[in-house]
Structure formats: structure tokens, C-alpha cells
Amino acid sequence: MTVADALLLGLGAVAVGAGALVVTTAHLVRAGLYLVVCLGAVAGLYLVLTAELVAWVQVLIYVGAVVVLLLFAVMLTRAPIGASADLDRPGLPALLVGGGASLGLAALLVDAYRWSSVPAPAPGTAEVLGAQLFRSWVLPFEVLSVLLLAALVGAIIVSRPDIGGGGR
């Protein structure tokens, strides 16, 4: 086992453990903070896999913005310090669906790649990623950006009753 393998296992354990804490803890805001740990560990996984740019994008977007928005929203509405016992809901169906899906996927992937080996791709530097994105994948990239723009315009229209939509 190489250092990279050990790091992958360790970071994976942190990510899974923190993810489990997110859904089991009864402390609302702490769940959000565990999510920070979980997403940070995933960024660490990207780093070990030499996808440098993706790792820092993960930190910038998910840790720095998405989770912060989530925490922000939770604190704006109701965020008691300590456990909120009344916020529990039956977890067994979710556990079955989530656990079944991930175990099934894991079994499928392990079985598919047990005897075949894939050459390691070049390290995911900004240059490689940019060349791929703007040469081979430029059409999906543009379509995605149009989709995001549409979502943005829609969000503005929904949230502002004075320009139609929400007022009626």
C-alpha cells in the first residue's frame, strides 16, 4: 500500500464519517459544520488524485459558498444551540435506499474493474483542464452556462414580485 492509498482510505473514512454525522446529529448548525468537514475531505481526495484545480474549486464553491449559504439560511430561521429532538424523522427507508444504492454501485464498479487496468490520466492541472473544456467539451460547457443563466433569471423573477410572477 502506497502513501496515496493510505491517504485515500483515511480521507474517505473522514468523508463518510462526517457525512454520517451530518444526518445523525440532532444539532442543526453542527450538521452544517460536519458538512464542511465532509466536503473538505472530498477536496482532499481530489488532491490525492492530482486533480489540483478541481480540489480548490471544491473548496471555493462548496466550503466557501454553498455550505455558508446553507448555514446562513439555518441561522436566519431557527437555530437553537443544543439538540433539536423534534426534528427527527424515520431514517430506516432512507438508510435502505441510500445504503442499497451505494453498496450496489460499489459492487458493480469493483466487479467491472477487478481485472482491467486503466492508464492513469495526466495530472488535472489548470492547463489540461482548460484545454479539455474549451476544445473537446466546449458545446456541453456552453449549454450548461445557458442553463445556469436561465436558472439565475428565473430566480430573480420568482424572488421579485414587482416585476411579475410572484405578485399574483
Next chain:
Amino acid sequence: MPDWLETLIRVLAVVAAFLTLPLLVGQAEHKVMAHMQGRLGPMYAGAFHGWAQLVADGVKFVQKEDITPRDADRPVFRLAPVIALLPYLLALLVIPLGPGDLVGQPLDVGLFFVLAVVGIGVVAVLMSAWASANKYSLLGGLRGAAQLLGYELPLVLAAASVAMAAGTLSLTGIVEAWRPWWLLWQAPAAVVFFVAGLAEIRRPPFDMPIADSELVFGYLTEYTGLRFAFFLLAEYVGIVVIAALTTVLFLGGWKGPFGDAHLGWLWTLLKVFAVSFVVIWLRVAYPRLREDQLQRLCWLVLVPLALAQLVLTAAVRVAF
């Protein structure tokens, strides 16, 4: 020299910079503010013009009682100051001081790394605000989060403009590509970056989250002793980091009138201290922005300006 020794020396040098530069900026703030307001500032500690004032402050902070409020969420409350300080330490690691190898850790995507880790600071604000179990803290934290999220956008856009101009995300590469006429070409981006940077480190006139006349001390209200000192230290390291980034991205880093190869570190330090001086100056010169003015400035002035600069940068890059 073995690799591990070199790494150790580099890390120690960065830690030394982390511990001394903020003290210098802090002392400069005491004296500069005092003289701008027609008073003397610290004069006694250390005998010569109060040079040891911040050391004395540090000793005082260590002696103070470390209080955690009874209703606070203790682990989160105690962790927050560390989270506030850590991003700036990591950011200092990749900022180049001089040409070649004079950088803590050369990184291909250095610019992106810095922006990503500085963005973590907002988590510390929310943690300290919520865990204090104090309504002033919570109000300050919400203001802080709204401010930091908003100003992150112009900050990243302005940095993207200069990265586009240089054609690289490496901080060393950006300084190497820099030419004096960029001062004009990238001027709007420089202004946007500096102002957004000020807001990111919550310096006056952008200190609405800790507005002491209405929120006691915002999300820092419940902190005492060493933990409070950590937040203060984070603010001063923040000044150093924002000044250093402005220097590296927009003012040509180690490039000076002569002797870049040997005196590069000196030019960088001089520029960093000059920008830090402006940061202190702005604190004395401008009153605090109201919350709505603050958001208005961000979304209606800085973001359009940064987008216009991006268009200009792209046009010039394509044309030449």
C-alpha cells in the same frame, strides 16, 4: 540540502513572517492613526516610541481569563478563532516574495488556492456568531456572512481579469508576465480587488459586522483573552495578505526601479507596507458604510466594474 530540510526551512520562514509582519502592521496602525488624529499613540512600552506596545498587549491577553459563556456551544465556540486564523497562514504560504524560488511553496494554481482558502474565513465568522449564544453576535455574524459572500464575487472576478491578462494562475507567473503599463490597463480591477479585499477582512469602512456603536462588538462580543487576540491577529494577517495579493497581482510584485534579481524581496515588502498604510489610512479617513450602502456598493458598482474589466482584458488580449 535534503528535501525535508528545505521544506522545514520554508515553513519556518513563512511562520516567522506570519508572526512578525502583522505585529509591524499593528504597531504602524497605532502610530499612524494616532498621528493622523493629532495625538502621539503608544510612547512608553519599550521606551523608544512605544515599539513594544503590541508585545505588551499580547502579554496582557495571555493573562486574561478565558471565558466561555454558559449557554455557548463550547467546541464550536473554542474552535472558531483557529478557523479564522488558519486560512491566512495557508495563503501566506504561496505568495512570492521575490523572483525564482523565493516563495513558501510554489503552486501552479496559486491564485485559485489563495482565493479558495481566504473564502473559508466566513465559516469562522458564522461559527463564532452562532456559538456565542448572543443576539448581538448572531446579528453581526449574519451581516458578516452576507458581506463576505457578496464581496467574494468582485474579488474573484478582479483576480480572474489579471489571471487572464497574464495567461496563468501561478502567482509567480503573474508577476513575471506583469508590465508597467498594466497599471493603467488593470486599474479598475486593482481598485475593485482592493476594495473587495478590504470588505473581505472586515476593515473599516466595511466593519458593519462588528459595528461597535450598535452591535457591541458583533460576532467577537463574547470572546476574551487569547481567543479574542487570535481574531485580532487574524485581522492584521488579513491586512498583510490582502496587501501582498494586491502587490503581487496588480503592482508588479518584486519588480522595482533597479536590481530586481537581488533586491526583489525589498520591493515586495515596500509595496506591501505601502498598501497596508493605505488600508490604515482608509480606516481613519472614512466613516462606516451602512448595511444597505455596503451591499449597494458591492452589487451595483464593484460587480459591473469587474465584469467590464473582464471584457476589456479579453478585448486587449485578443487584439494584441
